[in-house]
Amino acid sequence: MSPTLSAGPLTLRALQETDAADLHRLINDWSVVRMLSRPPFPYPRDLADAWIADTRRQAGEGSAFHFAVIRDDALIGCVGVSLDRSRREANLGYWLGRDHWGQGLATLAAGRAARWAMASLPIERLTAFVAFDNPASAAVLRRIGFSDSGQGRQPFLSRGGDHPVTLFTATRDAITPEPAPAEPAATPRRTLLVVAAALIDSAQRVLLARRPEGKPLAGLWEFPGGKVEAQESPEQALIREFREELGVDLAANCVAPFTFVSQDCGRFHLMMPLYLCRRWHGVPQPREGQELAWVDASRLEDYPMPEPDKPLIPLLRELL
Numbered sequence: 001m002s003p004t005l006s007a008g009p010l011t012l013r014a015l016q017e018t019d020a021a022d023l024h025r026l027i028n029d030w031s032v033v034r035m036l037s038r039p040p041f042p043y044p045r046d047l048a049d050a051w052i053a054d055t056r057r058q059a060g061e062g063s064a065f066h067f068a069v070i071r072d073d074a075l076i077g078c079v080g081v082s083l084d085r086s087r088r089e090a091n092l093g094y095w096l097g098r099d100h101w102g103q104g105l106a107t108l109a110a111g112r113a114a115r116w117a118m119a120s121l122p123i124e125r126l127t128a129f130v131a132f133d134n135p136a137s138a139a140v141l142r143r144i145g146f147s148d149s150g151q152g153r154q155p156f157l158s159r160g161g162d163h164p165v166t167l168f169t170a171t172r173d174a175i176t177p178e179p180a181p182a183e184p185a186a187t188p189r190r191t192l193l194v195v196a197a198a199l200i201d202s203a204q205r206v207l208l209a210r211r212p213e214g215k216p217l218a219g220l221w222e223f224p225g226g227k228v229e230a231q232e233s234p235e236q237a238l239i240r241e242f243r244e245e246l247g248v249d250l251a252a253n254c255v256a257p258f259t260f261v262s263q264d265c266g267r268f269h270l271m272m273p274l275y276l277c278r279r280w281h282g283v284p285q286p287r288e289g290q291e292l293a294w295v296d297a298s299r300l301e302d303y304p305m306p307e308p309d310k311p312l313i314p315l316l317r318e319l320l
């Protein structure tokens, strides 16, 4: 199921059967539909029902996530991402009813869906295409962080035949992040002490957590842990973080120092001791909206991690 997301005055939520009449009224408009590749014109009323059922099926199987764009309780358009798992990318598409153009709403809705996709789907980039005669939509993509990546041709059912399109791509770094929660009182080059641990299970797999949307570095995988607070020892912080984030009890005598990261991260210098832990109480649960994965040492590189973590991977592989 597509989640519910908010973006300023807009809410993005899964499409429902009851959206069909509004969807049909908005999209059965030549000025809207001529810019979209797949819908026909005129747009038959029962196609709205069929398409909504299709979006729900696709979300259920995890192949695409479509959202109704809602403003003041009314449907004003749609945005969606279709996943290509083998290429680790997803294609972003969106449209708004004509009365809602020119107010920055497409940028809000498409930007929100793009950030959600980057943080939540197994992808490294987003793609999109825009009809050659749709500069407004190209401007929306550029504002979100997409760059032009060439020209192509796509069938446009409404216009008949293939038409030229501009292709766009966006990497994780390019997607304009939401204003992230500030790192604590970051005076330039302050050293930030973060503790983390590699939990290792009996099959020699390592637990990774995916940073949830809204946090800096959203969508990247990391070793669970967090900032050491004033008055805490690193081990106390680790025990607290594991309890808060994963509902797991670590005992101080079961965590062993392994190695550490010391790296300039721009706004702060990261100092991160990495501990190893093979014994704990409880089953790790994603208590803060993060995704969890038990990963075989040989597959750690398939999980994109923050830059400072990268040198840790060969060390862990050697150990395991």
Ligand SMILES: Nc1nc2c([nH]c(=O)n2[C@H]2C[C@H](O)[C@@H](COP(=O)(O)OP(=O)(O)OP(=O)(O)O)O2)c(=O)[nH]1
Binding pocket: 194, 195, 196, 215, 216, 217, 221, 222, 223, 224, 225, 226, 227, 228, 241, 270, 272, 306, 307, 308, 309
């Ligand atoms: N836990 C963890 N943090 C990492 C890793 N690699 C890495 O660069 N970091 C960075 C990301 C953040 O800048 C910082 C950790 O901060 P955080 O925001 O996750 O800490 P926290 O759990 O205390 O979060 P919060 O309560 O402040 O939201 O360390 C890692 O492997 N594990």
